[in-house]
Amino acid sequence: MMKLRLGIHTWRIAVVACTVCCLSVAAAQVWAQEDKAATTPEKTSEKPKDKLDLPPLPADAHTDQTMQLNGKTLHYTVTVGALPVRNTDGKEVGQVVATAYTMEGKDRPVTFALNGGPGAASVYLNLGAIGPKHLQAGNEGDSPSDPAVLKDNPGTWLDFTDLVFIDPVGTGFSRSLVPEAEAKKLFYSTEPDIEYLSRVIYDWLVKNGRLESRKYLVGESYGGFRGPRVAYFLQSQLGVAMNGVVLVSPYLNPTIERDGDLSPLPWMVTLPSITAANLERQKKLTPQAMQDVISYTMGEYATTLIKGRSDQAATDRMIQKVTEMTGLDPTFVKYSGGRLETDAYLREVYREQGKLGSVYDSNVTSFDPFPFAPEQRANDPILAAMIAPMTTAMVNFVTETVGWKVDARYNALSYEVNRLWDRDAALRTGSVPQLRQAVAADPKLRVMIVHGWNDLSCPFMGSILTVDQMPVMGDPTRVSVHEYPGGHMFYTRESSRAELRKDVMEMYSKH
Numbered sequence: 001m002m003k004l005r006l007g008i009h010t011w012r013i014a015v016v017a018c019t020v021c022c023l024s025v026a027a028a029q030v031w032a033q034e035d036k037a038a039t040t041p042e043k044t045s046e047k048p049k050d051k052l053d054l055p056p057l058p059a060d061a062h063t064d065q066t067m068q069l070n071g072k073t074l075h076y077t078v079t080v081g082a083l084p085v086r087n088t089d090g091k092e093v094g095q096v097v098a099t100a101y102t103m104e105g106k107d108r109p110v111t112f113a114l115n116g117g118p119g120a121a122s123v124y125l126n127l128g129a130i131g132p133k134h135l136q137a138g139n140e141g142d143s144p145s146d147p148a149v150l151k152d153n154p155g156t157w158l159d160f161t162d163l164v165f166i167d168p169v170g171t172g173f174s175r176s177l178v179p180e181a182e183a184k185k186l187f188y189s190t191e192p193d194i195e196y197l198s199r200v201i202y203d204w205l206v207k208n209g210r211l212e213s214r215k216y217l218v219g220e221s222y223g224g225f226r227g228p229r230v231a232y233f234l235q236s237q238l239g240v241a242m243n244g245v246v247l248v249s250p251y252l253n254p255t256i257e258r259d260g261d262l263s264p265l266p267w268m269v270t271l272p273s274i275t276a277a278n279l280e281r282q283k284k285l286t287p288q289a290m291q292d293v294i295s296y297t298m299g300e301y302a303t304t305l306i307k308g309r310s311d312q313a314a315t316d317r318m319i320q321k322v323t324e325m326t327g328l329d330p331t332f333v334k335y336s337g338g339r340l341e342t343d344a345y346l347r348e349v350y351r352e353q354g355k356l357g358s359v360y361d362s363n364v365t366s367f368d369p370f371p372f373a374p375e376q377r378a379n380d381p382i383l384a385a386m387i388a389p390m391t392t393a394m395v396n397f398v399t400e401t402v403g404w405k406v407d408a409r410y411n412a413l414s415y416e417v418n419r420l421w422d423r424d425a426a427l428r429t430g431s432v433p434q435l436r437q438a439v440a441a442d443p444k445l446r447v448m449i450v451h452g453w454n455d456l457s458c459p460f461m462g463s464i465l466t467v468d469q470m471p472v473m474g475d476p477t478r479v480s481v482h483e484y485p486g487g488h489m490f491y492t493r494e495s496s497r498a499e500l501r502k503d504v505m506e507m508y509s510k511h
Contacts, residue, residue, distance in 0.1 A: 061404035080404040109214035116222025119417035121172035122165035129491035138492040148393035155497030170417035189422035224250020228435035264305035276453035361487020452490030
């Protein structure tokens with residue numbers, strides 16, 4: 001799922017976490033040792049633990065399932081189990097839980113799926129988008145207390161590829177086996193994250209005898225940041241080449257959002273998605289309408305912003321045009337200078353109704369419990385509505401349907417992982433260099449970048465601008481951008497999920 005929007009501007013606060021006062025384990029140990037020293041003449045200090053005392057995870061569990069898809073019955077096996085993560089000394093330092101859906105058949109490809117956050121489990125791609133089961137959640141009117149009922153997914157990819165959903169350490173049931181300080185170094189920064197997840201993919205392929213299968217990778221949001229880096233690391237360091245990569249609403253090129261005082265790029269990225277939401281409210285959203293929006297954004301809008309105060313007449317025309325495109329209050333657009341900042345827009349668009357728009361799809365709303373606060377204090381409407389049903393559905397599926405009986409908490413979206421994450425320089429540069437290198441090194445590699453028009457978390461216009469600046473490197477269709485009605489999780493809409501399935505099937509058929 002999503003890039004979890006926490007912290008500084010890059011992550012745009014979605015929730016203010018509560019601070020819980022508690023005694024740390026370290027402090028408790030110190031006090032206990034001091035008490036013991038007062039009563040024991042000769043005390044020997046204990047060596048600090050380098051591994052957490054956690055109950056063991058169960059052995060792999062399997063179950064056979066069937067589903068109906070386009071008039072055919074699919075027979076498939078679900079496997080849930082853990083893969084070890086080891087440090088350079090060979091010590092097991094973590095365990096990554098994967099959920100795999102496989103079918104009998106010769107030459108079936110295998111697709112690995114990662115969500116984002118950092119801190120999101122793969123349940124959103126699994127039960128929301130491409131797995132054989134689907135949970136209705138994340139659309140306007142959906143409630144977190146709705147029954148978490150799984151149904152066969154007509155948008156699944158399972159008929160043309162096996163699917164392996166990977167939960168990074170700290171998400172789902174995956175876990176670190178070492179204390180927090182070491183876990184931060186091993187798991188919660190850019191390069192270690194890419195390296196251990198790439199090794200998990202390699203280990204799954206070896207364990208299941210699938211190294212010779214065609215291999216694909218799908219990553220959503222921060223998983224879309226991971227995608228090119230994992231593909232390139234597998235290709236260049238582990239000797240495993242991906243046949244294709246699908247980047248869903250990717251956090252791909254954060255450099256494009258910088259320097260909005262001088263550069264038109266940050267405002268060019270947000271305007272089309274805000275306009276798409278308005279067109280959808282008017283029932284006028286079409287591919288041609290959006291092409292007109294893109295053309296205006298890359299033409300007159302960009303040049304007017306660059307001119308600034310040197311051409312006031314052009315600025316006045318631009319502000320009038322932006323007001324018409326977005327349906328926003330003319331005064332708000334005027335005093336924004338036609339430059340629409342995301343957080344301000346999400347509070348303004350439904351202010352008269354006392355509601356907030358979601359950064360993941362501004363046409364999904366919830367009531368604002370703090371309407372007079374200077375900044376948004378409530379959780380994002382979509383996050384608030386999706387976490388509970390996704391958690392319930394996945395835990396029931398894993399423990400009851402598959403029978404993987406685990407004694408642990410399930411983290412569909414871990415704020416703790418996000419808090420611990422190192423926002424290092426590599427993260428801030430994005431993954432475009434690795435995308436370019438992976439495509440250049442393999443003339444058969446194909447990459448699909450897919451977005452929902454309404455997404456303001458990772459707007460589609462950023463990917464269009466990024467790909468347009470890449471060299472062609474042979475076939476110009478090898479790296480393509482596709483857009484669909486909806487937001488960051490556009491696949492929550494059945495029609496968009498069906499279109500995604502069709503486009504991905506076409507890409508897979510080219511190998």
